[in-house]
Amino acid sequence: MLLELSADQEIFRDTTARFLTSRVPINEVRSLRNHPAGFDPDYWREGADLGWTSLLVSEEHGGGSVSGAGLVDLTTIAHEFGVHAAPGPLVPTNVVAGTLSAVGGDTHRPVLASLLAGTSVAAWCFGPALSTDGQGPAGPRCRIAGGEVVLDGTQRPVEAAGQADHILVTAWGEAGLTQVLVPTDAAGLSREPMRTADLTRRFSAVTFDGVRVPVEAIVGEPGDADDLLERQLQLAVVIGNAEAVGALQTAFDMTLQWAFDRYSFGRPLASYQELKHRFADQKTWLEACHAVNDAAAAAVDEGSPDAKELVSAAKAFIGDYGSELVQDCVQIHGGIGVTFEHDLHLYLRRVTVNRALYGTPADHRQRISTVLENQKERA
Amino acid sequence: MTDGTEDVDSFRRRARTWIHANLRPLAPDETAAPTVALPVQTEEEELAALAREREIQCMVFDAGLAGIGFPREYGGQGLTADHQRAFNAEIVGYEYPARLQAPTFSPCGAVLLEFGTEEQKRRHIPAILKGEEIWMQLLSEPSGGSDVAAALTSAVRDGDEWILNGSKVWTTGASTADWGLCLARTNWDVPKHRGLTVFILPIHQPGIEVRRIEMLNGSTEFCQEFLTDVRVPDSDRIGDVDGGWTVGTRWMFHERMLFNSPFVSIPVGASPGEVGAASIVNVARDAGRFDDRCVRDLLGEAHMLELVGQTLRRRIGRGVAAGRISEQSAAITRLFAGVSSARKATIAFEIAGSAGAAWTSDDGAAANCVDDFLMRQTSCIGGGTTEMARNVISERVLGMPRERTPDRDRPFRDVPRSASTRA
Ligand SMILES: Cc1cc2nc3c(=O)[nH]c(=O)nc-3n(C[C@H](O)[C@H](O)[C@H](O)COP(=O)(O)OP(=O)(O)OC[C@H]3O[C@@H](n4cnc5c(N)ncnc54)[C@H](O)[C@@H]3O)c2cc1C
Numbered sequence: 001m002l003l004e005l006s007a008d009q010e011i012f013r014d015t016t017a018r019f020l021t022s023r024v025p026i027n028e029v030r031s032l033r034n035h036p037a038g039f040d041p042d043y044w045r046e047g048a049d050l051g052w053t054s055l056l057v058s059e060e061h062g063g064g065s066v067s068g069a070g071l072v073d074l075t076t077i078a079h080e081f082g083v084h085a086a087p088g089p090l091v092p093t094n095v096v097a098g099t100l101s102a103v104g105g106d107t108h109r110p111v112l113a114s115l116l117a118g119t120s121v122a123a124w125c126f127g128p129a130l131s132t133d134g135q136g137p138a139g140p141r142c143r144i145a146g147g148e149v150v151l152d153g154t155q156r157p158v159e160a161a162g163q164a165d166h167i168l169v170t171a172w173g174e175a176g177l178t179q180v181l182v183p184t185d186a187a188g189l190s191r192e193p194m195r196t197a198d199l200t201r202r203f204s205a206v207t208f209d210g211v212r213v214p215v216e217a218i219v220g221e222p223g224d225a226d227d228l229l230e231r232q233l234q235l236a237v238v239i240g241n242a243e244a245v246g247a248l249q250t251a252f253d254m255t256l257q258w259a260f261d262r263y264s265f266g267r268p269l270a271s272y273q274e275l276k277h278r279f280a281d282q283k284t285w286l287e288a289c290h291a292v293n294d295a296a297a298a299a300v301d302e303g304s305p306d307a308k309e310l311v312s313a314a315k316a317f318i319g320d321y322g323s324e325l326v327q328d329c330v331q332i333h334g335g336i337g338v339t340f341e342h343d344l345h346l347y348l349r350r351v352t353v354n355r356a357l358y359g360t361p362a363d364h365r366q367r368i369s370t371v372l373e374n375q376k377e378r379a
Numbered sequence: 380m381t382d383g384t385e386d387v388d389s390f391r392r393r394a395r396t397w398i399h400a401n402l403r404p405l406a407p408d409e410t411a412a413p414t415v416a417l418p419v420q421t422e423e424e425e426l427a428a429l430a431r432e433r434e435i436q437c438m439v440f441d442a443g444l445a446g447i448g449f450p451r452e453y454g455g456q457g458l459t460a461d462h463q464r465a466f467n468a469e470i471v472g473y474e475y476p477a478r479l480q481a482p483t484f485s486p487c488g489a490v491l492l493e494f495g496t497e498e499q500k501r502r503h504i505p506a507i508l509k510g511e512e513i514w515m516q517l518l519s520e521p522s523g524g525s526d527v528a529a530a531l532t533s534a535v536r537d538g539d540e541w542i543l544n545g546s547k548v549w550t551t552g553a554s555t556a557d558w559g560l561c562l563a564r565t566n567w568d569v570p571k572h573r574g575l576t577v578f579i580l581p582i583h584q585p586g587i588e589v590r591r592i593e594m595l596n597g598s599t600e601f602c603q604e605f606l607t608d609v610r611v612p613d614s615d616r617i618g619d620v621d622g623g624w625t626v627g628t629r630w631m632f633h634e635r636m637l638f639n640s641p642f643v644s645i646p647v648g649a650s651p652g653e654v655g656a657a658s659i660v661n662v663a664r665d666a667g668r669f670d671d672r673c674v675r676d677l678l679g680e681a682h683m684l685e686l687v688g689q690t691l692r693r694r695i696g697r698g699v700a701a702g703r704i705s706e707q708s709a710a711i712t713r714l715f716a717g718v719s720s721a722r723k724a725t726i727a728f729e730i731a732g733s734a735g736a737a738w739t740s741d742d743g744a745a746a747n748c749v750d751d752f753l754m755r756q757t758s759c760i761g762g763g764t765t766e767m768a769r770n771v772i773s774e775r776v777l778g779m780p781r782e783r784t785p786d787r788d789r790p791f792r793d794v795p796r797s798a799s800t801r802a
Contacts, residue, residue: 003694003697003698003701003703003704004697004698004701004703256777259779260779267780268780270779270780271779271780273770273782276769276770276773276774276777276779277766277769277770277773279772279773279777279779280710280714280768280769280770280771280772280773280776280777281714281769283711283772283773283776283777284711284714284715284772287691287694287695287708287711288687288688288690288691288715290694291687291690291691291693291694291695292686292687292690292691294690294694295686295690295693309682309686310686310690312679312683313682313683313686313687314687316679316680316683317683317684317687362676364679364683365675365676365678365679365680365683366672366675366676366679367679368678368679368682368683369675369676369678369679369682371682372660372678372682375657375660375664376664376669377664
């Protein structure tokens, strides 16, 4: 997170921080593991009142940012989600709300309004967003027949599909990539719960078996979803990264405190140079994680030409170095670090699951290299 | 321009117009700054390159673009970090005086500005900004560089003068430099930090012998200096007598800020002193491996490290400038730069394939990647080692207990030393 937030951003962040501390203290997070949805509808509605779902939505549609840079504002919320290992579909709901506000049609307005109010959440099938070879994984396909869009195929994992009333689906059609907003109660749509390492987030495999929705459900133009998808991927990655960085910050702070408190051979762990140097590395990686994701968030908000590479650099770096950081926190805790009773694993889980979502570090390194493609021929 | 300060946009336009009209655009293969390994050049080549840099710097000065962050009364522009950033963006793709930036402008210029007397500043800072004076840091000694405060070079007062004796080492380019900033011991009867004083002195004078040292890649820019009864007027003392550590602490802060310093120009995207991601792309292309997925992964990693390093520098630079984090945090950027630079040198070497072992001039950028690999650790040693940076981060930034230091509270003359320097 930025070292210097504006006064308004600071109040905004702090409000969510206090809400999360009181509503989902860490033992509550632990017990939510048995909750079917992973979060309470009231919790989400109250969070929406605090602005969790409105930052990427235009004022005209009832949203609005704090600072003029909605994604940067949203990263302060996501950071607190990480700091508290908090539940709730922050990434998919915001990605879908932002998309519906930017390019959705009139039929999508009521859905947008319910996402803003927090009375429903949305899921996002991002399909082949990460393919570097233009093929992508076999996601859903779509065809247009008699005023209807027909969807077939499977997508996984889809966060919060089981809790969502609508899913924004990316599908291949004759015209190219197309996005469609599909109600989850549509005939032929099924959601198979998947297992995950995160205690409070839920994922499904979503299958479309001849699902039919009116063509008005298409978001944007048929065949025109490439740019939409790229933008959505950037949003999702930046939000997920900010959450991971928040989790890393807590894991680091906890471990540093532990090093001061824990003694061996008559001295605190913090007095051993070998461990001090590892903390120095951790601190450096942590600051670098903050720095690169903040720069990525600002670049996406500003529509800067280097947004794509910064976003992928942030994902690749936070994925790899964040994992090493939090695993080293486990190591420095010793045996207690691998118990369910200790809090550390809640942050380890968050960082780990986020690493594997929306492209692994290796996927994002490939994406960065495609940005360099124009330098392939000697100038 | 109400308060007389030029706004960033008009400054940018002025800089652009001048750069385009006066500086030579770089050829595609030419890097504006040296890579890890110092160049292997003859003394004539070294002097010619330096002469050109001095000439450019003088032109920059005459154009009113030198010393953007230095105050006007000393020949600078008295402008802000934003102006510096604008200049850094405009200079991309043009020749610029890369070697004068560090250590001449910073740390040396920065230390003079902070601790120099009015007379010292008026004499030297304009000369530095005109390219007339190239400065060196005379810090490290054969007895040790990490423990800078354990300097053995002695300065003894003699009337209005000081007499210096001792040896400094690992000074890059001392044989072609003009002035040195020198840390010396003025009191042996107090603990090490309390008996140091900083002096400035011309490098080329009878009492100083400068010897070139051959580095493992054949470069001879590294030097050792032997000081024998060098007389320095008291007016060339910087800071208080025995107050050298106050100066030294800030000196090292400026050194760790290096290319993050507001006193230094560096083209945006350039990575002086390391193998830049852009040059690794050239290696991949010239090695014919650009489309290899494994190579792509490495290219992505190199580019990632560079972007992360840039954004980290900005975060720490702003945080320090705004007083949000301690100055000791400069060690964070130092550590990151050292380690990531070493990794990038490895990546380039890996991508070069067998051209890393043996090459001909047909191998283009893939030729001689091995030199940067062999010299890889310089990025983790020069400017203070990465271990020292880790000490600073853990102890000074995170507040972890200090290492046991048997030298802290006893007169320096009684402190144990390396075997080779025991009298
Ligand atoms: C390219 C380059 C340019 C340089 N330019 C200059 C220059 O212009 N002017 C100048 O004065 N010097 C210069 N130096 C010297 C440089 O600052 C020193 O080499 C460096 O500070 C290390 O000192 P040393 O070589 O004496 O190693 P030592 O201090 O002897 O250290 C040896 C090893 O022990 C480690 N170590 C030492 N103390 C500790 C500790 N307390 N905890 C953990 N580890 C420790 C070090 O990290 C290192 O790995 C340059 C060096 C290089 C490589």
